[in-house]
Every structure is written in structure tokens, then in C-alpha cells.
Amino acid sequence: MFVNAHQVVMLVFPEPIRQAVVGDAHFVFTYNKESGQYMGLLQGTEGVDSNLFVITTSGTIYSYTLAYKAQLEQTYYKVLKPEHISKEKQPDVKVQTFEHGLSRSEVKKYDSACERLLQYHGGKVKTRRRKKLRLRLEEWKYVGNQMYLVVSLKNKSDIDFKVGDVRVLVSRGRKGKKSSYQELELPVSYRYLEPEKIVAGGESRWVLVLPKMVVGTHEELKLEVGEVMGNRSLELRL
Template sequence: MKTVLTLFLILFYGSIQAETSKALDTLYANETYNVALFFPKPIRQGITGAENFAFTFNRDQQQNLGLLQASPGTLTNLLVICNDGSIYSYILKYRKELSKLTYFLSAESSIGNEHYQTEVSEQQKNQNITSDSLINKIDSTDYQSTCITILNSQEHIRKKKKSKYGIKLELQNIVFRDHQLYFKFQLSNTSTLDYDLNFLKLYVQTKQRGKKKSMQSVLKKPIYSHQIPTKITGGAKASFVVAYDKFSMAKDKRLLIDLNEANGERHIDLKVNSRVINFPN
């Protein structure tokens, strides 16, 4: 069942340009040693397909290092997504005696990238519907009017913000209107280097119970965005609104807002607890 779930996650992250003819490499682990896996880019998400394997990494401050341990049990696989969207998949096997404790994994071993986009059909072009890092910009007067109102409003929640590398991401307001949740953000650049926005994504995360804990993440796909910038020049800031279909969260869940820089590594993860989402304006 776990293996099926992991394969589903690969499909869920979609748009993967995979080398289907390439056999997956096998990694070995046991309960005695930490097997170190060094990836080319910092790890954003990792999950194993069976409970007898545990893959741990720094979730608060993304790093290239992940640690693998195992107890005797079934054969399974490991799926890892790095902060540039690159995807890695390996077969996992338990082995009592290990001949290798450290793996330096190359970018060439990636099976694809979650940001890979197929060509837009002529019909989509004629409908003026474009895809920009999973944010669908729909020509809707109602959405646009609501977004403009929210941008101009002084109403706000208790602000949630995070600053790193001279870049500040701030969640200023959440508004519930007509079965949609509107998120108002402000992105500031106090550095002297331009910030090119690759994508802004929202994930609902559920913490798994048990001795070897992991974090399950589900991507929330936006239905509309208004004035989302592609570049923030040094010393500048921009406010924008992104709309989603209404959702709520249980106490054991949290929202992860993932801001990713194009052609750079100034990535920011902003965590928001469920109460903020469940009590919008």
C-alpha cells in the first residue's frame, strides 16, 4: 500500500520528464548505521514507501544532506524532491552488512523535474489561458475585482513573515469570498541583487505519527493570481493576491508557503498554522 502511495505521489507532482528506460539505482541501509545521501541541491521533500525505512533531513533549514536508516522488512523505494524541482527515485533494500555509508548523488541521476512544462496547445493559446509555475491566470472580472479590493484594503491578519538573504515574504491577509480563499502577500527585496520569482506554492502538510516520523505534503493549486511579480529589483517591494478554492485544516496540519527563486538559491519557506487558515477575514 505504501509503495502504491509513493508511486501516486510521483504522478501527482506531474509534468515529469522521466527517463523511463533507465533502471533505478539501489541504496542499502540497516538499523546500525546512518547512511548519508548528499544531493546536488537542498532537499525540500523526501518520503519512503515502507515504514521499515526512515529518511530524515533538515526541514527548517534546507540542506543537501539526508540520512537513511532501515530495519528488516519489505523492499521499497525512496522519492526525493529538491528545492529546484529536481526529482530523484531509488530502490531501497535492507542489508545487515553495509559496504558503503556515503553516497554523493549527481544531478544526472535525477529522473526529471516537477516544473517541466509541455507545449501549450493552439486551443489553449486561443483561450488566452497560460500556465506560470502552476498559477493559472484566468481572465475573470469577478476575481480581478475582488483582488483589487483586497489589495487596497487596510484589513489584515496578524502578519506572518519570514526574511532571509535580504528577501522578505509576508502573508498580510486571508479573505474568504464566494467559496474562495484569497491570500494577500507582500514580497520585499532589501538586497542590491534583483530577485527573479520562479514560483510561489502552497502545501498542506500532515505530520505522520509513529517512531519514525515524516511529513506528507499536498499541493494546493491556485485558481487565479493578481499582479504576481516576475522580478523584484533591489530595494523594491510588491503586493499581490493569489486565490484558491476554499479549504480548511485540522490541528495536526499546517500550511507551507514555498517561495522559489529562478536561477538562484534564495528560497524561503513560510509556515502557517491551521488556525490562521480556519479564521480568515
């Protein structure tokens, strides 16, 4: 790929850019790191040839050789997914689970919706910290008759966190009045990329899909994440 200093080369990827690295300082690749931008801009000055690696949010890796040319014939590239060279190894995740009776097209629909939600970072509906763990609900979205919860768990401790039960409950009534207070576990229709383990210093993001419900007066949703054979459970009241 040819670049120079007085023309801007635009690369548009099929997914938002997560990370980019150039081999030499006389080439510069810029993109918006905050908004999950699909587009990157490339320029360079005369010097030795170099290279560029771009990693998208799904872990797909693209590689390019960079060279200086005084006049460019092409300044726009739409990158196609088959052009990637590799994909990062994904963290250990549980097999996606779903209700009996879902067709392949419905599973594909869930996967597509969940993947789109995970492309964007930065949402902070509610956060809970405990024992160097940070549980966060990043997004709570209704799509049709389903409710999508984007969950992230960051492990700042020195010990791996083996994920146990992940439950969503609804409480009804007031705790002070035991006769009227009750908690009911909501059925999870689909779990997308729910992790088995979050390594020390690591973070995982996944999506829970549940039947749509509207929280009424004196009702509260609660997200619980437990640890396998441990006592580091977290609870997030929504």
C-alpha cells in the first residue's frame, strides 16, 4: 500500500478498529479510539518500507506493507473480511445456551444482535465493585419481545475468577414486609460469549437475552454472578 505526506489514504474496515500498530514512526495511522470507528487514516513520509497491523473488535487481524510514493493513484480502500490474515485466540467461554425450540435463524438473529451490542464500549448503566472485582451492566436494551443485557466483569485481583451461576432475578414487594416480598429468577433465553473464567487482570464482556419485562412499582431487577468453589459473588441491583 502506497502513502505520502500530502495525501490521506482512507481504510474502511467491516468492523470497528480496536488497535493498530505501524512498524516505523514515519508512517502514521489514526482512528477514533473512543467511538469504535470503522475508518482509519494513513499517511507517511519518504523512508524505508514498513508495515501496518490492524485488529478489529472481533479480534480479526489485517496486515499491510507500507511504502512511500510521491503521487498516489488510489486513496480509498474498502477492506473486505476475507482479506484478514488471522484471528486472535478467544477467551474460554461457555457454549451458547438457549431455549428449546429455537430455530437456526433465531439463533443467528440473537448472535447478530449480540455481536452488534458488543462492538461498542463505554456504557455504564450500573457498576458494583467488591474484592477487586468490577461488575458492570453496560447496556439494557429492548429488541422486539426480548431484553438484552450487556454485562462486563473485570478481575483486578491476582486470582483467576471461575464464573459460576449468572442469574437475573426480579424482586417484588418491600423487604420490610416479609409476607409480601419475593424474588423470582427470570429465564435466560440466550447467553452469548458468557465466560467460564476471567484471568487475573483480565476482563470479559457478554450478553444475556431474556424475555422482555417492564419493572413496575416496588419491583427491582438484580444481576448475580457467582464464583465456582469460591466466595467472591457479586450482586448488582438495577
